[in-house]
Amino acid sequence: MQHDVLVGRGDVEKELITRLTDNEEEKSLCVISLVSEEALGKTALARNVYNKVDIRQHFQCRAWLHVAKDFTYKDLLLAIIKQIPICGVLADVELMSEHQLSALLFQILIELCTPFTVVANGSRVILTTRDSKVASEVDPWGHPLKLMRLSDEESCKLFLKVVNGANHDNLNNFKVGIVRICRGLPPTIVLLGGLFSSIQPNDEWSGVTDHLSQYLGDDDQSVDLLTIVALSYHELPYVLKPCFLCLTLFPKAYEIPTQRLLQLWIAKEFIQISTTTTTSVLEPEDLAKAYLEELVSTNMIEIATWKEHGSPKTCRMSSFLYNVFLPKDEDIGFLQIHHCNSHVHESNQIIRRLADHYVGVKSTLESHTQHLCSYVSFEAQKQGTSNREAKNLRHLFMNEVSIAKPSSKESSRTNLQTLMGLLLGAKDPYEYGLDWFTSLRKLGVSCHPKSAEKTAKCISGLDKLQTLRLRSKD
Incomplete structure (x- = not known):
């Protein structure tokens, strides 16, 4: 639940929905800007409206x-095309x-001459x-x-609303x-x-408000958001x-499959x-779920979507938290991110966690992969990625990436249990050494019809x- 759009935004939300769905006055393309210099929940409000049932039904494509x-x-074109629910166009x-x-986007959305040009079908x-x-430049006549x-x-x-499980009578003493x-x-x-939810009432709550009040200054303005962020992170249990x-291994605003995150x-x-008190050992999966629940209760991350039976399907870190923690993670060497169009340079730094974000990452050097314990790739054009030294990996998630055959059969007898997003193409699957990964429990493969029979045998x-998960490239 996105708390920051549930209170005090009713009028803006109603106006936004009206502008999106009223085609009588404006049948051409219309840009509706949500503007505020501060972090006031613009993205959350837009996402809440975007996912409403009546909005999903009003627009054929979103x-x-x-x-x-x-x-x-x-990148923009790819992101749009991948979200259009038409089968058979993504090969x-x-x-x-x-x-x-x-040209492909024009073919799919035939009413559009080029993406986002003026049209008479009520696009928004x-x-x-x-x-x-920025708002005035994209639509000088807009409001x-x-x-x-x-x-x-x-x-x-x-x-x-956001203090989970706390006694509201106790909270009334802290409202001012x-x-x-x-x-x-x-x-x-x-x-x-979320911070109040994670600490004991009264005395510790008083300590938090007293501590933060000293940052108000003479002008009595709000405490800087970064101060709240720092305190919230500091109060997290060390294991969390x-x-x-x-979560910063994934791109900003990315909806992370919870099962993948737990793995x-x-x-x-x-x-x-x-x-436990009965001396029974908790399974890692159960403990990981408990960690997720505790992080959600602190409001540091939020559940984005739910499965039909009520368990979390995807989660995400808010944009403003991502902006704070990604550079800090990279500075302390917790992880390294290869961003869009970034050139990867040789470094003596030992990298344990690596992610390739977006299209256009130039290369992944062998020196960057030999000590990895996790590697997440969103780069679909990467071909022949070396895996001769990726031996500690247990779970590898990619986006149709073709990896090179291990240097020897013995070196491939690793702990790798999950291999998703492997691209085999038309080549013989045995040339990739797929049959050597004998510890695999979960496999996702895209292959060419010419290699389908041998792939099945492999x-x-x-x-x-x-x-x-087997996908045909035709």
Whole structure:
């Protein structure tokens, strides 16, 4: 549940929905900007409206994009095409040129001459930005929706919503101090609510408000969001801190499959096995789920989607937290991220956790992979990635990446249990050494029809395999 859009945003949300669905006055393309210089929940509000049932039914196609500073036009086209629910158009789409992608998008959305040009079918774009100049440039005749800070009453109401399991009667004694500290900033309120949820009432709550009040200064403005973030992270149990930081391995605003995240935690040995009072040993998977629940209760991460039976399906770190922790993680050497269009340089630094984000990463050097305990790739064009030294890996998730055959059969007898997103193409699967990965329990493969029969025979020899996802490239 996204608490920061449930309180004090009713009028803005209603106006946004009206502008999205009212085609009588404006049938051409319309850009609706949500603007605020501060972190006031613009993205959360837009996402909440984007996922509403009546909005999903109103628009035949929808696409959600996070435009990073180093995003290219090709990245934009790929992100849009991958979200259009039309089957049979995604084969080798990442390998297409920018011109080919534009032509493909034109073919799919025939009413559009080029992406985002003026059309007469009521297309809409929601833009969230801190810069009012950006909003005026994309639509000089538009009227941006400006988000304001919450009122004192709204701030208290939101705070009571986000303090998980706390006695509201006890909280009433702290309302004045909380209002002074937060000054109507939803992210600050949400984090402070999570902090109150994780500590003992009364005395410790008083300690938090007293500590934060000293940062108000003479102007009595709200406490800086970074101060709240730092305190929230400091108060996390030590076993949860690396689990939380692990979320920055994924791209900003990415909805992370919870099962994949839990597997990463287990593979990285972040899960501290303990015993209960009955001396029974908890399974790592059960303990990892408990870690996730505790992190969610602190409001440091949020559940994005749920499975039908009610368990978390995907989760994410909020954008403002991601902006804070990614550079810190890289500075302390916790992980390394290869960003869009980044050139990878030789380094003496030992890298334990590596992720390739977006299209355009130039290379992954062997020196960067030989000590890895985890590797997450979102780079679809990477070919022939060396795996001669990726021996400690237990779970490897890729996006249709072709990896080289191990240097020897003995070196491939690793702990690798999960291999998803492997691209075999038209080559003989035995040339990739797929039959050598005898410890695999979960496998996801994309192959060419020419190699399908041999691929099936190769896979049948993996006697520990429990889950298989097989995709044809035709």
